[in-house]
Amino acid sequence: MIKRFIALTLLLAIGGLFxxxxxxxxxxxxxxxxxxxxxxxxxxxxxxxxxxxAIIVTYRGLDTLGEVTVLFLSAAIVGLVLAxxxxxxxxxxxxxxxxxxxxxGTRYLAPLIMLLGVYVFVNGHLTPGGxxxxxxxxxxxxxxxxxxxxLKRFSHVLIATIESFAGxxxxxxxxxxxxxxxGFLDNRFLPxxxxxxxxxxxxxxxxxxxxxxxxxAEFASMLASLSESETS
Amino acid sequence: xSPLLTGMTLVLCVAMIVAALLAIRDPSPEVxxxxxxxLPIAILAAGLVSLIASILFLILxxxxxxxTEAAIGSGLTTFLFFFVLGRIRRHETSGDNHD
Numbered sequence: 001m002i003k004r005f006i007a008l009t010l011l012l013a014i015g016g017l018f019x020x021x022x023x024x025x026x027x028x029x030x031x032x033x034x035x036x037x038x039x040x041x042x043x044x045x046x047x048x049x050x051x052x053x054a055i056i057v058t059y060r061g062l063d064t065l066g067e068v069t070v071l072f073l074s075a076a077i078v079g080l081v082l083a084x085x086x087x088x089x090x091x092x093x094x095x096x097x098x099x100x101x102x103x104x105g106t107r108y109l110a111p112l113i114m115l116l117g118v119y120v121f122v123n124g125h126l127t128p129g130g131x132x133x134x135x136x137x138x139x140x141x142x143x144x145x146x147x148x149x150x151l152k153r154f155s156h157v158l159i160a161t162i163e164s165f166a167g168x169x170x171x172x173x174x175x176x177x178x179x180x181x182x183g184f185l186d187n188r189f190l191p192x193x194x195x196x197x198x199x200x201x202x203x204x205x206x207x208x209x210x211x212x213x214x215x216x217a218e219f220a221s222m223l224a225s226l227s228e229s230e231t232s
Numbered sequence: 233x234s235p236l237l238t239g240m241t242l243v244l245c246v247a248m249i250v251a252a253l254l255a256i257r258d259p260s261p262e263v264x265x266x267x268x269x270x271l272p273i274a275i276l277a278a279g280l281v282s283l284i285a286s287i288l289f290l291i292l293x294x295x296x297x298x299x300t301e302a303a304i305g306s307g308l309t310t311f312l313f314f315f316v317l318g319r320i321r322r323h324e325t326s327g328d329n330h331d
Contacts, residue, residue: 052296120299128298128299129295129299130296132300136303136304136307136308137307139308147314147315150318223312
């Protein structure tokens with residue numbers, strides 16, 4: 001009884017907090033100074049049609065490198081913890097048979113999902129989405145494969161190779177920017193091209209594709225180790 | 233915001249709250265006794281909450297956030313929950329004599 005009362009009071013308090021925020025909200029009629037800078041300078045300076053991507057990959061590129069590092073560390077720690085728990089046997093004991101619908105559906109859907117993931121990160125500088133979203137879509141394709149066949153094994157060597165090469169190339173491209181252009185992760189050492197074309201915005205498509213591959217490989221390695229771990 | 237968009241947003245918000253309540257409610261006794269205890273419905277409802285949240289992000293003109301929410305919140309997490317549910321079921325049906 002008292003537990004419910006506390007929960008209800010907490011809920012009401014949070015609701016009141018949000019309500020006061022909502023009531024005090026007045027939308028800005030124009031962009032503030034920072035936003036206006038990005039909105040005006042992105043297409044002439046960076047050449048990316050998607051301003052969000054320009055901010056994530058170029059203006060705040062170092063932050064993105066940090067984010068990717070955090071994701072890499074968490075993937076490494078999940079792998080380490082599961083490896084300490086012991087590897088499972090490769091036998092399929094006690095496997096619940098997977099339905100026909102799932103296996104057939106996966107056969108058709110998994111390649112399409114992965115293609116969509118690649119499309120999202122290759123077009124990161126033109127359309128919404130980018131490396132992180134595309135990588136997550138790639139990994140959900142891998143997860144679908146694992147759902148359809150719980151005993152499926154992915155090559156950890158392949159995943160690790162993709163992951164480390166993408167990370168290494170990402171930092172190398174950043175250093176190229178430092179040497180050949182204005183600063184670390186500057187995209188303008190490649191021609192910025194025509195606004196809206198696939199090969200435009202300098203190194204952004206390259207960097208975002210690498211981020212996409214890296215994020216996808218990290219999620220996939222986490223899922224693969226989860227699937228191989230012993231449950232008991 | 234046009235009235236149509238406001239109305240749609242309101243409908244989506246109500247649907248989101250209904251889905252969230254569906255995700256956390258106690259299953260009825262006969263459902264709780266079944267193999268999975270009504271968990272698939274709860275997982276699907278939680279995925280629906282994320283899906284509606286991503287539509288709301290899209291209405292609020294944040295397509296990049298909407299994409300992340302759709303890919304991770306409603307895609308990857310739902311798949312992951314089903315994956316874990318499959319593991320638990322497999323573990324329960326494989327019996328205690330193995331482990």
